Amino acid sequence: MQFKIEKKLKNSLGRVGVLTTPHGEIKTPAFVAVGTKATVKSLNPEQVKDAGVQVVLGNTYHLYLQPGDEIVRDAGGIGKFMNWSGPTMTDSGGFQVFSLGVAYGKDISKIAKITDSSLLIPERFDDSDAPRLAKIGQDGVSFKSHLDGSIYYITPEKSIQIQHNLGADIIFAFDECTSPVEDLKYQEEALERTHRWAERSLKEHQKLLDSPLEEYPKGEVDEFSTPSRKRATPQEGNFKPALFGIVQGGREKSLRKQSAKIIAEINVDGKYFDGFGIGGSFAKEDMSSAVKWVNEILPEEKPRHLLGIGEPEDFFMGIENGVDLFDCVLPTRLGRNGTIYTKFGKIIITNTKFRNDFLPIEKDCECYTCKNYTKSYIAHLFHGKEMLAGTLASIHNLYFITHLVDNIRESIINDTFYEYKKEFLQNYKSR
C-alpha cells in the first residue's frame, strides 16, 4: 500500500491524495461503503461501483461467525468471494466490543446526544449485570454470537489472523470503542488496553507477513486461534495487507493526544502502522476537536480513517481536519429504512406528500435511481414492502454521499473548498 498526498488545503490539516492498494487506487478523501457481511446490503457490486464507491469495508466479527474466515480465505479473499474487484478493508471487530457490549440493548450509539442524561452522571454506574453479548476479558473479548449464542473469544492476535484470512487490502488493529458514558478512569483504562492490543495486533500482523505463506508457524498459535494449513490466498499473489492502528481516548483532549502519539509510535522491529483509524463514540459537538487533536499529531504522510462517520456535514469537518477515509452505514441503512438524502436535506420517502410526486428524488442527480424512477414509485415500493425499494434508495444515497466526498475533493483541488462548504451546508440545512 502506498499513499501520496497531491494537494493540501491551505491553513488546515486537509489534503487530497491517492491511496494505492493491490486492488487499485483510492482517490482520497473517499467514502468507504460498508459491506459488513461481504455485501453492501441490497446492492450487487456493479450497483455499488456505479454509485461511485471505490472501496468496501467488511467486518471481522460478522464474517468470522458466518461463513467463517477460512471459507472466505479459501474463496480467494473477501474481494473475490463477493465479486468486488476493487480495494477492500476489514474492520477488526473492535466496534462490536462496544455495540454488543455496553451499548447492547441500550440507546447508546456511535453518536451520543449531548442531551443524554446518562452523560451527566458523573460516576460510572455499575451495570455489569446488564445483558450484553460482548465482555472484555484479560487479554481479549468474549463474544456470545448473536446468531446462535455460541461463545467466541477474540484476542488481538485472533482478530489479525481472521483478517489475514479474510484477505482485505487494509485491515485494522483490534481496539475497544468506548462509550461516552464511561468516566475518565474507565477511559484511561480502556485506552491503555487499546494501546496494548494495538501493539499485539501489529506484532501478530508482522509475524504473519514474515511467515511462510503456506502455513501458520507451528506451536505459536494461541489457544483461541484456529490453526490452518494455509494463509489467505491473494487474488493476484503478493498478498500484503496494510494494517491501520486505531486511536481512541473518548472526549478527553489529553487522552486523544496521548493515544495519537502512542499509536503513531508503536512499532515492531521498526515496522509501524501503515495508517490510522480514529475511533470512538462521540457527542457530535466533540467530534471536530477530537479529530483535530489527533490529526495534528499523527504522521502527515500516512492515511487516516475516521471510523463510522458520517453525515454530510461530517465530511466537511473531517476533511478540513485531515481525514482521508470515512465509512458509514447511514447511506444504506437510511436507504433501506426509507430516508433519502437530497441537497436540501433528508426526506422520508414514505411521507404522504410523495405518493403522487412524479418527479425524481433530485432532478439533476445522475444516479440510476434518479434517472429512471419517480418519488411516487419509490414511495409505492416502500409502502408495498418491495425489495427494490431499499435497493433504489441505497443506490441514490450511496451515490449522493460518494459524490459529495468527490466534490469536496475537487473543491480542494480547485481552491474552492470553503465556498463549496458554505454553499452546500446552506442548502442542506435550509429545509
Add this chain to the structure above:
RNA sequence: GCGUCGGUGGUGGAGUGGUCUAUCACAGGAGACUGUAAAUCUCCCGCCCUCGGGCUUCGUAGGUUCGAAUCCUACCCGGCGCA
C-alpha cells in the same frame, strides 16, 4: 314468511354486566437510525384539548341495572336452513 346465527373503531378480529375508547394484528400517520444484533425500531392512530383532562362511541331505538359493547324488547341489515 318461519327458524337460526350474527352485526364491535379504516380492515380483520378479541371482548360477552363494572378494571372499555374497547386486547391484538393489518392498513394509515409521524419520527429515529453515524467502524450494521437493523428491509429495523419508536410513538400516534373516535372528537376536543391549557396534554392534566374533558366529551362521545360497539347496527338503530327503547328498557332492565348503581353500572350495558356485554342482559331484555322491537326494528333495520346480512349469512344459513326450511317453506
